[in-house]
Amino acid sequence: MEKKITTLFTDIGGVLLTNGWDRKARGEAAVLFNLDSVDLEERHHLTFDTYEVGKLTLDEYLERIVFFEERSFSYEDFKAFMFSKSQAYPEMIQLICELKKKYNLKVAVISNEGRELNQYRINTFKLNDFIDFFISSSFVHFRKPDADIFKVAIDISQSDLATSLYIDDRMLFVQIAESLGLTGIHHVDYEDTKAQLAAFGLSI
Numbered sequence: 001m002e003k004k005i006t007t008l009f010t011d012i013g014g015v016l017l018t019n020g021w022d023r024k025a026r027g028e029a030a031v032l033f034n035l036d037s038v039d040l041e042e043r044h045h046l047t048f049d050t051y052e053v054g055k056l057t058l059d060e061y062l063e064r065i066v067f068f069e070e071r072s073f074s075y076e077d078f079k080a081f082m083f084s085k086s087q088a089y090p091e092m093i094q095l096i097c098e099l100k101k102k103y104n105l106k107v108a109v110i111s112n113e114g115r116e117l118n119q120y121r122i123n124t125f126k127l128n129d130f131i132d133f134f135i136s137s138s139f140v141h142f143r144k145p146d147a148d149i150f151k152v153a154i155d156i157s158q159s160d161l162a163t164s165l166y167i168d169d170r171m172l173f174v175q176i177a178e179s180l181g182l183t184g185i186h187h188v189d190y191e192d193t194k195a196q197l198a199a200f201g202l203s204i
Contacts, residue, residue, distance in 0.1 A: 003160075003162050004103075004163060004201065005103065005163050005164070005165055005202055006105065006106060006159060006160065006163040006164070007105060007106040007107075007108065007157055007159035007160075007163060007164040007165070008096065008099070008100070008105050008106070008107050008108070008164075008165055008167065008202075009108050009109075009164060009165065009166040009167070009177070009182065010096065010109060010110070010166070010168070011109070011110065011111050011167065011168040011169060011170075011173070011187075012109055012111040012113065012118075012121065012127070013113070013169075014168075014169030014170070014187065015089070015092060015167055015168065015187050015193075016088070016089060016092050016093055016096070016125075016127070017086055017087065017088055017089060017121055017125060018086060018087045018088075020082070020083075020085050020086040020121065021082055021085060022085075025082070025085040026040055026041065026044060028085075029082070032081065033071070033073055033077075033078065033081075040065060040066070043064060043065040043068075044065050046064075047061055047065055048061070048114075049143065051138075052112050052113065052114050052137045052138060052143050053137050053138065053141050053142065053143050054115055054137065054138035054139065054141050056114075057115070057116070058079065058114060058115070058116040058117065059075055061114065062075055062078060062079070066078060079116075082117070083117070083120050083124075086120065086121050088125050089190070091190045092190055092193070093125070093130075095190065095193075095194055095197075095204065096130060097129075097130045098204045099197065099202050099204060100130055102204065103202060105202075106133075106157055106159060107130060107131050107133075108131065108132055108133040108134075108135060108153055108156070108159075109127070109131050109133065109134045109135060109136065110135045110144070110149060110150060110153045110168075110177075111134075111135075111137065112136075112137040112143045113136050113137060113138060114137075114138050115136075115138040115139070118134070118139075122134065132157075133153070133157055135149060135153040135156060137149060140152050144170075144173045144176070145172060145173060145176050147176055147179070150166075150176065150180050150182070151180065154180070161180070161181040161182055162181075164182055164183065165182070165183050165184070165185055165200060166178075166182045166184050166185065167185045167187050167193060168185075168186070168187060169186070169187045171186050174186045183200070185197065
């Protein structure tokens, strides 16, 4: 008989919430704030990893990608737009909440998120209500695809790999988790992930 699942590791962006500050959002910001989109993207790619591993504040990141010259709008204006791009996937949140309650699961997040964006998303969408641990890149100073962020998550949660699942919308990250002994679920949509979880004995 297969072991009963005790721990769910999951990503936030693309699974529980929208990605928030992705290429589409940056494109919209370029139009709204009249920025050079090519320059914005280049500066973002050169800087964002450093922000996500907690080595820059959000203001420092924005200084490098937007406020390196005089602007007609403020940091607060820009941050308000960034935060507004985060939206919930209510069905997925409800699914994880119900499974946690029904099977007494440990739920932990492994995500690449900058500190201020991460904190905003945790507070706004009350992720603390059902997530036990946040192994966020800005907290632990590693980011996916670095295998160390998964190792830290496994150590912190004190979970048995054989009874743990990892959910992510990016196949590469699922594969890295699996290479460390976790069982992965590639999240495509709610119905598919619900079915995959049910196959591991987690059904609502």
